[in-house]
Amino acid sequence: MTVPLLTLNNGVQLPTIGLGVFQTPPDETTDAVEAALRAGYRHIDTAAAYGNEQQVGEGIRRSGVPRDEVLIETKVWISDYGYDATLHAFEKSAGKLGVDTIDLFILHQALPSRFDLTIEAYKALETLFAEGKVRAIGVSNFMPEHLEKLLAETTVVPAVNQIELHPYFQQKELQAANAAHGILTQAWSPIGGITHYRDSDKSALEDPALLAIAETHGKSAAQVMLRWGIQEGRSVIPKSTKATRIAENFDVFDFELTPDQLAAIDDLDTGTRGGPEPEFITLDNFGKPIPEAGE
Incomplete structure (x- = not known):
């Protein structure tokens, strides 16, 4: 099937759902990417810090899907921030991915x-964008105050802000800030894979509220969470290494949640972050060298 598209603020079209490869071991990444593209995905999200950009590129080539049909998204790690360093970070990522x-x-x-x-670093992204080396630029894990400071000193409004977002941590204030600036909210961990529901020690996939909704549609809790994100206008990038789960996550376009069901999922928000606090990310505790292409 054809994946529904979201139009970014510069006109580039982004598939609504993509495959994320965070924490996917390099030796499993190629097969996961190939399986996703064969299942119908046309958006792959990786990062320099994941250490698997080369395998993402290999999976795309093996899939047989034409390069111009696949939207590749990757990220600059903090160790490569700074104007010249970020320009070089592009060369490293492009080299590993095998793309121009x-x-x-x-x-x-x-x-x-x-x-x-x-x-x-962002000004370097603006240069790459102006030179046509990248089709769109953006940010990840930026809070409202970070967006304001960035916009005050740069020219190109980010196309996306990729943030932790799932039923238990919805960051509504940040979503509103993104929307106010025409920035698409993109959800990492959209099925709550790094958290548990409410105060339970059980997986989000076992949440009774989600399972009840899922049963009415003949779907899984994961599919309900992805559908919720899509219906609320977000880009979602679930991750899996299993071909069956990758295909299941993509099978979310043949049903629609009711307004009451959307509201019930909205009510699951706990305000508790599962990932690292953005303010605590420093070069001292998270910095690490990003290898050159070919190393």
Whole structure:
């Protein structure tokens, strides 16, 4: 089937659902990407810090899907922030992916402790965008105050802000800030894979509220969470290494949640973050060298 598309603020069209490869071991990444593309995905999300960009590129080539039909998204790690360093980060990522153009190139973290480097890194993204080396630029894990500081010193409004977002952590204030600036909210961990429902020790996939909704549609809890994100206008990038689960996550376009069901999922928000606090990301505790292409 044809994947529904979202139009970014610069006119580039982004498939509503993509495959994420965070924590996917390199030796499993190629097969996962190939399986996703064969299942119908046309958006793959990776990052320099994941250490699997080369395998993403190999999976795309093996799939037989034409390069111009696949939107490749990757991220610059904080260790490569700064104008010249970020320009070189593009060369490293493009080299590993085996492409000349990256479709969506974003900053992985705000790096509040060295926001001067963040600004310079983003200005490098603006240069890459102006030169046609990337088709769209954006950010990840930026809070409203980070967006305001960035927009005050740069020219190109980010096309996306990729953030932790699932039924238990919805960041509604941040979603509103994104929308106010015409920035698409993109959800990582859209099925709550890094958390448990409410105060339970059980997986989000076992949440009775989600299972009850899922039963009415003959779907899984994971499919309900993805459908919720899609119906609320977000880009979602679930991850899996299993071909059956990858295909299941993509099978979310043949049903529709009712307004009451959407509201019931909205009510699951706990306000508790599962991933690292953006303010705590520093070069001292998260910095690591990103290898050159070919190393």
